[in-house]
Amino acid sequence: MKGLVQEIIADLKSYLEYLKGLGIVGLPVSEGKEEMVPSLEEVQKEVGDCRRCKLHRTRRTLVFGEGNKKAILMIIGEGPGYEEDVQGRPFVGKAGQLLTKILQSIHLQREEVYIANIIKCRPPQNRNPEPDEIQTCYPFLLRQIHAIQPQIICALGTFAAQTLLKTDAKITTLRGKFYDFSGIKILPTYHPAYLLRNPERKREVWEDMKQISKWMTDHVGIPARPADEDSHREKASHPVGENMR
Ligand code: SF4
Numbered sequence: 001m002k003g004l005v006q007e008i009i010a011d012l013k014s015y016l017e018y019l020k021g022l023g024i025v026g027l028p029v030s031e032g033k034e035e036m037v038p039s040l041e042e043v044q045k046e047v048g049d050c051r052r053c054k055l056h057r058t059r060r061t062l063v064f065g066e067g068n069k070k071a072i073l074m075i076i077g078e079g080p081g082y083e084e085d086v087q088g089r090p091f092v093g094k095a096g097q098l099l100t101k102i103l104q105s106i107h108l109q110r111e112e113v114y115i116a117n118i119i120k121c122r123p124p125q126n127r128n129p130e131p132d133e134i135q136t137c138y139p140f141l142l143r144q145i146h147a148i149q150p151q152i153i154c155a156l157g158t159f160a161a162q163t164l165l166k167t168d169a170k171i172t173t174l175r176g177k178f179y180d181f182s183g184i185k186i187l188p189t190y191h192p193a194y195l196l197r198n199p200e201r202k203r204e205v206w207e208d209m210k211q212i213s214k215w216m217t218d219h220v221g222i223p224a225r226p227a228d229e230d231s232h233r234e235k236a237s238h239p240v241g242e243n244m245r
Contacts, residue, residue: 040069043143047120053136055121061088065116065144072220073113073212074150075099076141077191078159079129085122090115095192102192102205106213114148116141118163134163145184151220153184154212157191176208178215187212
């Protein structure tokens with residue numbers, strides 16, 4: 001319980017910092033019962049041509065995110081790479097192509113999910129995002145999550161998992177388990193870019209994605225597809241998830 005309260009306070013602090021950055025110093029008080037949920041368009045407008053952290057100096061394009069505005073599943077990665085920076089879209093390079101295959105392995109198309117990153121601008125030479133950059137950009141992602149209201153999030157890689165779950169634990173420890181994020185399920189797994197370098201880990205991602213698929217079937221009523229289940233079993237007999245190649 002104490003941990004939950006601390007988490008809520010940390011989230012609130014992060015959100016208030018974000019509002020302060022926008023020049024808002026007071027919170028609106030709602031007289032009605034309706035919760036003020038921003039639209040994605042409103043969030044994108046707030047982000048605008050953001051120059052709130054140093055990454056704006058080296059980016060080519062700000063990568064806001066894309067996909068189904070009412071997605072049940074949201075995919076959250078680390079940050080844009082070279083191709084994403086060029087095209088202004090998330091996960092469009094080699095790692096993105098692998099992500100598309102990973103989604104297809106649980107019978108989802110890219111257009112059915114929403115894809116975003118912890119930070120929206122590419123770090124120079126694809127270096128790791130720095131804490132101040134994450135801290136500045138993360139509130140926008142929280143607003144996107146609030147706008148989309150997904151039921152489940154797949155966090156790809158160390159930075160996404162650690163930021164969302166507020167932990168320093170390694171992705172090897174975090175992956176493959178469900179966590180609660182203000183009522184939304186989160187399941188972390190390896191980043192597709194990591195899989196490109198370590199293909200022997202594909203089996204674990206395959207197992208993680210099957211968990212997400214099962215959760216969606218059990219909790220959201222997305223019907224199971226028996227024929228595809230057969231194909232799962234067939235592919236599961238391979239040493240690595242063949243369908244992700
Ligand atoms: S990374 Fe985020 S906070 Fe930094 S400039 Fe880009 S959009 Fe703004």
